[in-house]
Amino acid sequence: MSNLGFALEGAWKVLLAGLILGAGLPVLFALGIRSLAAGAGGGTAAPRPTGKVVAYALFAIVVLGVLLGLTVIVASGFGKTISFDQVYPAIVDK
């Protein structure tokens, strides 16, 4: 296969991962902020306590995503990589 083929093959994977993690997580974060605002009420809207719960649940998912990113950085520094072969991520040798 030519370089172009390899590049395009890598590119769509990066695009997919980027969309899920790079756009998906910030959107979850934005949803969390929206829930937080809804939970606090303000203006004419009445406070909705569930908003806060939902907000912190969403923030927790985002934090997990960031931790995954940190793990990739640290693991690659030690010559390891993260395997997604099982559903959950696992640290394996490169």
Added chain:
Amino acid sequence: MILVLVVVTALGFDFTNGFHDTANAMATSIATRALRPKVAVALSGILNLIGAFLSVEVALTVSNAVVRIQNSDGTPKESLTSDGGTALLLIVLAGLIGGIVWNLFTWLLGLPSSSSHALFGGLVGATIAGLGWAGVNWNGNGSKLDGVVGKVILPALISPLIAGVVAAVGTWLIYKVTVGVAARFTENGFRWGQIGSASLVSLAHGTNDAQKTMGVITLALIAAGDWTDTKNIPFWVKAACAVAIALGTYLGGWRIIRTLGKGLVEIAPPQGMAAESSSAAVILASSHLGFALSTTHVATGSILGSGVGKPGAQVRWRVAGRMVATWLITLPAAAVVGALMWYLGDFVGGVAGAVVIFALLLVAAGGMWLRSRLAPVDHTNVNDEWDEPAAVAERVPTGAVSR
């Protein structure tokens, strides 16, 4: 003696690498005032330092992607070390000088260009001069993404596009989601989101980029016969590289921060978060998949994307065009400098040749620094309003700017 010059020059390159790339992580946070400028560069510097120490894996074969001066196990080619390593050291020294000169020149112009491309360009030029065209690994051997085309040119074309798409989608969705939410929630929330995502980019930068210099210095040490282990690098090399890149980051390439943070688009906190998240995700995903790319290209693509994705935002495509033009000439320009330095060093010969081209580097660097003092950009004026010079604006047809 030549070895000392190579090590000093490599650390110098590492330093320019750091200060050229501060903008990639921190330009958005500085532009949106999520962090004060000095705090932002300090945070980025510390994270680069930590990142550099975290990179335990040896990037000794970094030059193999573009030139053929090493065997696949990382040892230098025997033909280049027969004279005590001088042949290889001269190539590396000339290549590094090419990289530094181009880094400083683009900094002077306030243009973000890829430090890795500058380094690769310098090495390619010095190798063509020293070994001929066959010394360059143009296309790899067809078994994986490799060579100048596969590791440098294609990623440079593709990665800004990917990052831009991701950031545009992210920005657009974030604005959709937070329509009508009180500003006191969005301001504070996105401020922290931005700082977090920018920190991740800084850390990733430290692990990726400091490694390259560590690899180059270790290669020089092996060529000179001062180190034999291809599986490890001396601790002092790692420490010196980590400190050099962190200091460079802390000093901050304010000119480039200004261009990225204020020149391309007016960045609001939600855009900043979307841009940095996109950068972090694309950089990490691609390094995970072994797809080499430049942090600079990704960060620029992300910031552009965040401008495209925000409803009603204005993107200064002319500034973007100037950046893309710089990217296109980075490799050949650094190569020309690298090649000239090699010819000069070879012409003078031996230690004296290396000293001469090192002295030229100092003169060039000093000159560009003095030139930069004529119109200084630092932490005090980095966020000033972006005014295009009128003379430049007149030359552009009206249709081009009104997009």
